[in-house]
Amino acid sequence: MNSFRHRRTSTLGLPALVLLITAAGCSSADGSATAAVPSPGAKTAKLCRNLDKVLPAEVDGESREDPSPESALTAGWGDAAIILRCGVVRPPKMLDPKVAEGRDPDAVPGGVNGVRWLMEKRDDGGYRFTSALRRAYVEVTVEEGRDSSSVLIDLAPAVKKAIPKGIAD
Template identity: 45%
Template sequence: MTSFGRRLLRPVFLGPSAALVLLAGCSGGDATASVTVPSPSPEAAAYCRALDGELPDTVGGLERSDPEPASELTAGWGDGAIVLRCGVERPAKMDDDQSKGITASGVNWMLEQRENDGPRLTTTLRKTYVEVSLSEAYAHDTTPLAAFAPAVKKTIPNRF
């Protein structure tokens, strides 16, 4: 196991009170969200199709509003406030043993802070990578990840 993998075993757990911050601080994103659709392997695409069928209709009070172009590999909530892409490439930052990781409801995520935008998180230790981009409203609040955990755990197996 790499040092990055060991690092993820020391997670930061998100408490239920963080959900109150999420609900108080929600704001919509772009009116017409647009994303790049990933091009995963056939095996990864099958996991992603299964994930798409299990994703929640609402996350943090935001209704599902999928980005363009329509794809089973992408999903969105709140007109771009939360965007999920499944089957993305393994982020290069996963090789950096200084990368930060968190666990939300039993799913490990690598955290990337983006300049002038909210955080981007990518699953780790799963057979395919799921990326969630959050708007600036979530700069210090990653509780939407807990809403995705049941679907990820059900449809995308662990690597080990």
């Protein structure tokens, strides 16, 4: 009876150990963030690749740490504190008359250093900014508590250089 009990414990313990090792191997212990990669058309993708080449190495004091999967359409700084995605679809709020009239407290249009942005408050307390009146939509998410104006000031020169003014497709 003792050997049966020992085998049963070992058999039950092995799957739990495998599950624990697998979960540890899949965790983001290395600190890398993830970001969904947009799938824009060829013209927009080219603009986004140009943007990737001129993005700063540091934003708001954070070093560049790109999220996974690797893509020229995404960038990150400060282990997901700041995530940029280029070639996203136009946010529905950009066409909402309440936003344009300033009657939506969760979405506000504005501009920083020559780049127009739609600011949306996220459920987690952070913000999502999407560029407006440019040939590609650039989305920047900023975690709660971070000075988003510094983030946009640091990113504006690259956006102005790589993404021409106009209306995105």
